[in-house]
Amino acid sequence: MPFSPSFSLITNITKKGATSVIEFQQVTKTFQTKKQTVEALKGINLTVEKGDIFGVVGYSGAGKSTLIRLVNLLERPSTGQVIVDGQPLTELKPKQLRAEKKKIGMIFQHFNLLNSKTVFDNVAIPLVLAGTPRKKIKERVEELLEFVGLADKAKNYPDQLSGGQKQRIGIARALATNPSILLCDEATSALDPQTTSAVLQLLKKINKQYNITILLITHEMSVIREICNKVAVMEGGLVVEQGSVFDVFASPKTVIAKNFVRTVIHDEIPQSVLKNAINNNASPVIWKINFVGNTSSQPLLSTIAKKYDVHLSVLSANISEIQETPFGNLIIEITGQSQEIQKAFTFIQEEGFLIQEVNVHE
Amino acid sequence: MSNTLWGMEITTEQLLIGFGDTLYMVALSLLYSALIGLPLGILLVITRNGHILENKWIFNILNPIINILRSVPFIILLVAIIPLTRLIVGTAIGTNAAIVPLVFYAAPYIARLVENSLLEVDKGIIEAAQSMGATVPQIILKFLIPEGLSSLILTFTTATIGLVGATAMAGAVGAGGVGDLALTYGYQRFDEMTMFVTVAALVIIVQLLQSTGNLISRKVRRR
Numbered sequence: 001m002p003f004s005p006s007f008s009l010i011t012n013i014t015k016k017g018a019t020s021v022i023e024f025q026q027v028t029k030t031f032q033t034k035k036q037t038v039e040a041l042k043g044i045n046l047t048v049e050k051g052d053i054f055g056v057v058g059y060s061g062a063g064k065s066t067l068i069r070l071v072n073l074l075e076r077p078s079t080g081q082v083i084v085d086g087q088p089l090t091e092l093k094p095k096q097l098r099a100e101k102k103k104i105g106m107i108f109q110h111f112n113l114l115n116s117k118t119v120f121d122n123v124a125i126p127l128v129l130a131g132t133p134r135k136k137i138k139e140r141v142e143e144l145l146e147f148v149g150l151a152d153k154a155k156n157y158p159d160q161l162s163g164g165q166k167q168r169i170g171i172a173r174a175l176a177t178n179p180s181i182l183l184c185d186e187a188t189s190a191l192d193p194q195t196t197s198a199v200l201q202l203l204k205k206i207n208k209q210y211n212i213t214i215l216l217i218t219h220e221m222s223v224i225r226e227i228c229n230k231v232a233v234m235e236g237g238l239v240v241e242q243g244s245v246f247d248v249f250a251s252p253k254t255v256i257a258k259n260f261v262r263t264v265i266h267d268e269i270p271q272s273v274l275k276n277a278i279n280n281n282a283s284p285v286i287w288k289i290n291f292v293g294n295t296s297s298q299p300l301l302s303t304i305a306k307k308y309d310v311h312l313s314v315l316s317a318n319i320s321e322i323q324e325t326p327f328g329n330l331i332i333e334i335t336g337q338s339q340e341i342q343k344a345f346t347f348i349q350e351e352g353f354l355i356q357e358v359n360v361h362e
Numbered sequence: 363m364s365n366t367l368w369g370m371e372i373t374t375e376q377l378l379i380g381f382g383d384t385l386y387m388v389a390l391s392l393l394y395s396a397l398i399g400l401p402l403g404i405l406l407v408i409t410r411n412g413h414i415l416e417n418k419w420i421f422n423i424l425n426p427i428i429n430i431l432r433s434v435p436f437i438i439l440l441v442a443i444i445p446l447t448r449l450i451v452g453t454a455i456g457t458n459a460a461i462v463p464l465v466f467y468a469a470p471y472i473a474r475l476v477e478n479s480l481l482e483v484d485k486g487i488i489e490a491a492q493s494m495g496a497t498v499p500q501i502i503l504k505f506l507i508p509e510g511l512s513s514l515i516l517t518f519t520t521a522t523i524g525l526v527g528a529t530a531m532a533g534a535v536g537a538g539g540v541g542d543l544a545l546t547y548g549y550q551r552f553d554e555m556t557m558f559v560t561v562a563a564l565v566i567i568v569q570l571l572q573s574t575g576n577l578i579s580r581k582v583r584r585r
Contacts, residue, residue, distance in 0.1 A: 072493050101495030112486035116508045116582070125504065126494045183493075 020083075021181060021213045022048040022071055027080035029066050040066040042237040043080070048230075053207050053214045055224040055245070057260055058234035064217040067234070068183050071215060072104045073097060084181070102130060105174030105212075109186035111166040113158040119145070119169055120154040126176040144172040148202065164195035171202060175210075182206065184216035188223060200227050221260045225249065225322055233257045249322045250292060251354065265320055267329040269358070273315050277333050278360060284333050285341055286315065290354040291328040300353070301332070308344045310336035331358065371553045372543060381563065383457050383538035387529045391464035392522055398469040399521075402428070403476025404502060414488060414501055431470040436528050439463050440535060460529065460537035467528055472521045479513035480506055512583040519575025523568050530564065540564055 029041040040063045048054045058064045069075040070082045073089050081088045084100065092100060113122050123144055127137045145151045148168040158166055167187060174182060184203065188196040204227045206212050218224065224231050224245060232242035233256055241248060241257045249265065252258045262268070267288060269277075277284045291300070301312055316331040334341055348355045367374050406424060409417040434442065440463045444454045447462040483506055491505040507514070530541020540560050548557025 074489060074492055098495035098497065101493065104493070106490070106493040108486055108490065110484075110486050112484070112490035114487060114505065114509055116511060129494055129496050129500055129504070177494075 019050040020047045021050050021052075021085060022046075022054075022215060023081075023083040024067075024070070025081040025083065027067075027070060027077045027082060029063075029070065029075060030078045039237055041070075041077075044239055046232055046239060046242070048213060048215055050213055051207070051211055052230055053204070053216070053228045055228035055231045056215070056217045056234055056239075057219065057221060057224055057231060058217075058256075059219060062234040063237040064234050065185065068185050068215060068217045071181070071183055072101050072106060102126070102177040103179050104181045104183060105177070105179035106183040106185065107167065107170040107174050107187045109189050111158070111163075111170045111190075113166060113169055113173075115158050117157075118154065119150065119156050119158065119161070122158065122169055123172045123176060126173060130177060140176060141172075144175055147175075148172045162195070163191050164198060167191065167195075167199050168202065171199075171206070175206065175212075180212060182212050182214045184214060184218075186218055187216065189218065189220070196223070197226065203227055221264045225264050225320075229323060233260060244323075246292075246323050246325060246327075250290060250327060265327070265329060266318060267316075267331070269315050269331050269360075274360060277315065281335070284360060285335070286331060286333050286358040286360055287345070287348075288356050288358050289330045289332065289348060291330070292354075293325050300348070300351070304344050304347065307347065308336070308340045310334050310340050310344055368555050368559070370547075370556045370559060371551060372547050372556055376543065377540075377559070377563075380538060380540045380543045380560070383542075384526065384529050384540045384567070387457055387460055387464060387532065387537065387539060388522060388525045391461045391468055391525055391529075392518075394461070394465045395468035395472050395521070395525075396518065398465065399472025400476055402469070402473035404480065404506070406473060406477040407480045407506070408498070408502070414492070414498055428470040428473050431466065432474065436463070436467045437531050439467055440532065455536045457538050460532035460535055463535075464525060464528055464532060468521055468525050471524060472517070475517040475521060476514065479517045480510045482513055483509045512579045515579040515582060516575055519571055519579075522571050522575075526564065526567055526571070540567075 024044045024046040027041055027044040028039070031038040031040055042063075044063075044067060046067075056064045056067060066075055070077055071084060071089075073082075076090060081090070083089070084104065087096075087100065089097065089100065114125070117125070120141055123141045124137050127140060132140070142151065142154075145154055148171055150165060150168055150172070153161065153165065153169075158169065161169065170187075182203070187203075188199050191199060200223060203214060203216075207214050207227075214227075216223070216228070228245050230243070231245045231248050232239045233248070233254065234240065235254075235256045241252065241254045248257060249261050252261045269286070277286065289300070301314075304310065305312055311334070313333050313335075314330065315333055317329065319326050319328040321327065334344065345355065345357075366372070367377075370377075402424065405420060406428070407413060408415040409421040409424070411418075411421075431439075440460075443463055443466060447454045447459050450462050451459045453459050487505055487509055488501060491501045496504065527541075529537065529539050530544065533539060533542030533545045536542070540563050544557055544560035544564075547553045548560055
C-alpha cells in the first residue's frame with residue numbers, strides 16, 4: 001500500500017457524514033530563491049466537502065494561488081499533507097498521480113488554451129492524453145461543446161473567440177475526463193462583469209448537474225457571493241477566517257474579512273448624510289441593524305416607534321441576497337430620551353436582530 | 363570552354379554543379395544538425411529551473427558547451443576539427459568532408475534557436491498540460507512543439523540561411539558549391555562576372571528560403 005490505511009480512514013469521514021474531498025492538513029509552502037525565502041503558506045488547515053463550491057478570497061500575495069496549485073501538485077507542499085479523495089497526494093507514485101489528476105479539472109485566469117489547435121482539439125486534448133478511442137472523443141467533445149453552448153465554434157481557433165467563450169472552452173476541456181473536482185484559478189478575473197456572471201452561472205450548473213466539487217480562488221468578493229456556499233479568507237499565507245458564506249458575510253470577524261464584505265455589501269453611512277446628522281446633533285445615536293432571512297419582513301421600525309417614545313430616521317438601507325437568503329442592512333438615527341433609546345436597543349436585541357452602535361466620530 | 367555565359371570563366375555546367383553541391387551540403391548538414399540540435403534545444407528548455415524536467419546538472423553542462431561551440435568562428439572550426447572529420451568521413455577534403463564541420467557549426471546554433479522558440483511558449487500552457495496529468499513526452503510533443511511550431515519554422519529558416527553562408531566558407535577545404543566558385547574564380551582570378559553571378563545566386567537562394575519560411579510559419583500561426 002502506498003499510503004497508510006489508518007490515515008485515509010480518518011480523513012474520509014468527517015462530521016455528520018459529509019465526505020471531505022480536499023483536505024489541507026498543516027500545509028506550509030516555502031519558496032527558496034537565491035536572494036530570499038518566501039513563506040507563501042504558513043500552516044493551512046482547510047476542508048472542502050463533497051458538493052461544495054468553496055471560495056478562497058484574498059488580495060494578491062495572500063497565498064491563494066499557491067494553495068489551489070497544491071491540490072493537483074502543480075506545487076508540492078513543503079510540509080503537511082494535501083489529501084484528495086482520501087489519498088495523500090505526495091505519497092502517490094507518478095502514475096497514480098497522473099490518474100488522480102484526471103479526476104481534477106482546472107481552469108485558469110488566462111484560459112491557457114492552445115492557440116495552435118482548434119476549439120475541438122483543445123477540448124479533446126485530455127482525452128487524447130488518456131488514450132481514448134477517436135470515436136469516443138468525438139462524441140464526448142461534441143457533448144461538452146453543446147453543454148457550454150459553443151457547439152458552433154468547434155472548428156474555430158481560440159484567438160477568434162471572446163474571453164468568455166475562451167473560458168467556456170477551458171471549462172469544457174476541464175470537464176472532458178469527467179472529474180469530480182474542478183479547480184478555478186481566478187477564472188473570471190480577466191472577464192467583464194456580464195461575462196463573469198454568465199461563467200459563474202455555468203459553474204453553478206456544473207456543480208448542481210454533475211455534483212462536481214468546486215474550489216475557486218478569487219480576489220473578488222462578488223464571485224464568492226454569487227456562487228459559493230463556503231468561504232475562506234486568506235492573508236499573509238494564513239486562512240484568517242472561514243465558514244459558510246452567509247455567516248462570514250453577515251458577521252465578518254477580522255478586519256480583512258470586513259473589508260472584503262464591504263466591497264459587496266454597502267453598510268457605510270453616506271458622508272453627506274452623516275454630516276447632516278452631526279450638524280443637527282453633535283453626538284447623534286446611530287445604530288446599524290442587520291436582518292436575516294424571514295425576519296426582514298417584520299415591521300421592526302414601526303413597532304419601535306409605536307412602543308417607545310423615540311423618533312427614527314433611516315440613514316441608509318439595503319438588502320442583498322446571499323445564498324438565496326435575504327440579508328438586510330439598516331442604519332438608523334434614533335432621537336429621544338436616553339432611557340427610551342436604551343429600551344428600544346434591548347428590544348431589538350431580544351427580537352434576534354444583530355444591532356450595534358455606530359461611532360460617528362471614527 | 364564553349365559553354366560559358368556572359369563572359370564568365372566558368373561553364374554553365376560548373377555553375378549548376380556548384381548549385382547542386384551547395385544544396386547537397388545545406389540539406390544534409392541541416393538534417394544532421396536538426397537531429398542533434400532539436401533534442402538539445404528541447405533539453406535546454408525542459409531542464410532549466412522550474413521547468414518540467416528541472417535538472418541543474420544537465421543544464422549547467424549543456425549550456426556552456428553550446429556557448430563554447432558557438433563562439434568558435436566557422437572558418438577556424440573547419441580546420442580545427444579536421445582530425446575528427448577524417449575519422450568520420452575518411453577524408454578532410456571535399457563536399458562530404460565539409461558536412462562534419464557544418465554540423466558542428468549548425469547544431470549548437472539550432473539548439474540555441476530552438477531553446478529561444480520554445481521559451482516563448484506560454485508557461486500557462488505547460489501548467490495546463492501538467493494539470494491534465496500529461497507525461498513529459500506528451501508535454502513536449504502535444505503542447506510545447508505544436509505551440510512553438512510557427513516560431514520553430516522561422517528558427518530553421520534562419521539556421522538554413524546560416525548554413526548557406528557557411529557552405530561558402532567551406533570552399534576553403536575544397537567543398538565545392540556556389541560559394542567555392544565565387545572564391546576561386548570570382549575572388550582569386552578577378553573574374554567579376556562570376557563573382558556577380560554567384561553572389562546573385564546566393565542572394566536568390568536566401569530570399570527564397572526566407573520567404574518560404576515566413577509563408578509556412580504564417581500558415582501554421584494562421585493569422
